[in-house]
Amino acid sequence: MRVHNGLRIIMLASAFSTPLAAQVPEQVTLCMPLEPPLLDPTRGPAQAIRELTYGNIFETLVAIDRDGRLQPGLAESWKVSADGLVYDFKLRSGASFHDGTPFTSFNVAYSVERAKRPESRNAQKWIFDPILRVDTPDPLSARIVLSRPTANFLYGLAWGDAVMVAKGSAAENATVPIGTGPYKFSRWVRGERVELVVNDRWWGAKPTFAKAIFRFISDPAVQVAAIKAGDCDALSNLAAPEAIPALKRDPRLAVTTGYTEGKTILAMNNGKAPFDDVRVRRAIAMAIDRQQVIEGAMSGLGIPIGSHFSPSHPAYVDLTATNAYDPEKAKAMLAEAGFPNGFSATLKLPPPAYARRSGEIIAAMLQQIGVKITIEPLEFPQWLERVFRGKDYDLTLIAHTEPLDINIYARPDYYFQYRSLAFNAALNDAETATSDEARNAAYGRAQKRLADDAVNVFLFLLPKVTVTKGSLTGMWTNWPLPANPLAELSWK
Structure with a gap:
């Protein structure tokens, strides 16, 4: 029997309705949605690697x-x-x-x-x-x-x-990471958790916690149950936004809603027919009502975007009206491109809840213009190997969480397989500009080129919902980059 997500949350939360587990003075447990495929941020693009290691195990100049x-x-x-x-x-x-x-x-x-x-x-x-x-x-x-x-x-x-x-030590960092940070790697229980211990020789002030545990919980309902039961001292990014009202009513918990740099996109393989035709890409974009996706998949949380750029940056240009939702125009454009009856495509989805939920809604929207979608769920290592590295996909859905990462569109070997001399010229102008005014203007031209070329369907900026025990302080409300610096945490 299929159980609706909201009902599952209630059922699981009821099963864990005992008081919150007592806090351990010398230990903190952070729960995060995905397990990293490895622990070396210089050898993989997965956000989960940085969530766990940045500012904890490894440090930057x-x-x-x-x-x-x-x-x-x-x-x-x-x-x-x-x-x-x-x-x-x-x-x-x-x-x-x-x-x-x-x-x-x-x-x-x-x-x-x-x-x-x-x-x-x-x-x-x-x-x-x-x-x-x-x-x-x-x-x-x-x-x-x-x-x-x-x-x-x-x-x-x-x-x-x-x-x-x-x-x-660099060769072994994927499984036994050795950095300079405030915490040292202790052990990795695959599929469950990574344990860290404090680095007594760290150059900074001694952290509050002698031990830190990162637990991996992908199921949104289980996340809610775990935070209510006290199995997590903090949940770094809640995947069940529909549970926010109930969690806010719990006096034992604190809930904050912030933003990430996660540009959530429906990525299209620009190097593969029929997505090498800009008319097809524009039709796909016009078939999708991004506000409906935000409401259905994110309970209304998420800022609409029209290009690969964060609204928090001063160079941001609102291009959400470009290729705006218009299913009838989308059908006409498909017919003009030679697909009056539509076509079939595969949508490969990584495991995050925002991707799986958004993908289901988008597949139904594309069906309305004759694009028949087969959804293929992938675990993250599969997604990295087949989609990101192998470029073996038609459509996929992912949030790019790196800040100011519009430069990925200038890489000819990137998985979008997009190539544009005009975009490259605008990006070069931005990178070599000698004033903020000139740089922001060039970034604006680059954004407009991506929107006009409908390289991908630009959906929304991924929100960050953090849930903690009320007695824990120091978690980041916003994510200018994915990070959970343990040295900033303490009990009230």
Whole structure:
């Protein structure tokens, strides 16, 4: 018997209706929707890797704080030359890796060189492409020399893909990660949890918790039951937004609603027929009522977007009226493209609840214009291998959570398989601009090109709903990037 999601939540919550489990003074348990496929953020694009490791196990030269501002990380300060080509970093004295290896400028040079290798699996190689060389004048000084000015270079160095690693341990970081952060890897119980312990040699202030557990709960109803039962001290991103009113009424819990940088898209394989025809892509976009998707899949949470850009950025342009919902026009455009009776396609969906729920709604909408959709659910490792790396898909649905990541559309080998000289020119203008006004104008042109080309169907900005025990403080309300820094947590 099929049980409606809302009813399942009530039934499971009732089964866990005992008082919240007592807090453990020296331990914190965070529950998150997905298990990471590996634990090295330099070797995979999965958001879950960064949720667990960023600022906990691994650190970057420059960090991003909860408000999206750049802060000192393993570099306590830096200077940039007037021509924007030379970055001099002063590194922290006394920082070391969990195995006792001192952190020095040698590690900076090695981390960059490793990321730039042709065989590197780093998902954000654009960060390192402009780097001409890394000089190491002394152990606590690193000089990065660029081949061209790059406006967002420091910002890129703050991403999880740019964490610092050591030559002696980097090869094993996927399963036994060794970083410089406030927490050390302890063990990984596959399919259930990752356990961390405090790093007593960390350069920063000692964290509150001696032990931290990340539990993986993908089922939205089970998430709700677990937080109500006290099995989670915090739930980093609730996948059941319909449960928010009931959770807010629980005096033992605190619920906050913020934003992420997650641009949720229905991605189309631009390199594969019939999606290589812009008329087909525009028809697909016009068939989808994004507001109805937001209401049905996200209980109304989520900001509509019309291109691959966050509304929180000053360069954002509202392009939601481009290829606006118009199913009759969509049918006419399909007929013009040679598909008067529609066609069949497969929609491959990764496991997050927002993807599965949105995918069901979108499939029904596309059916209305004659596009017959077969839904194929995939586990995340399958999605990464077949869709992201193998480009073996027609349609898929995913949220890209990296900040300011419009540059992915300039990569000819990216899984969208989109190519546009006009877009590349606009992006280059943005990256080399010498003023914020010129940079934002160029970003605006780039956004408009993506919307006009209907590269993907741009749906909504993914919200972040955090649920915690009322006595826990320090969780990020917003996600300028996916992160759950444990050192910021404490009991009231």
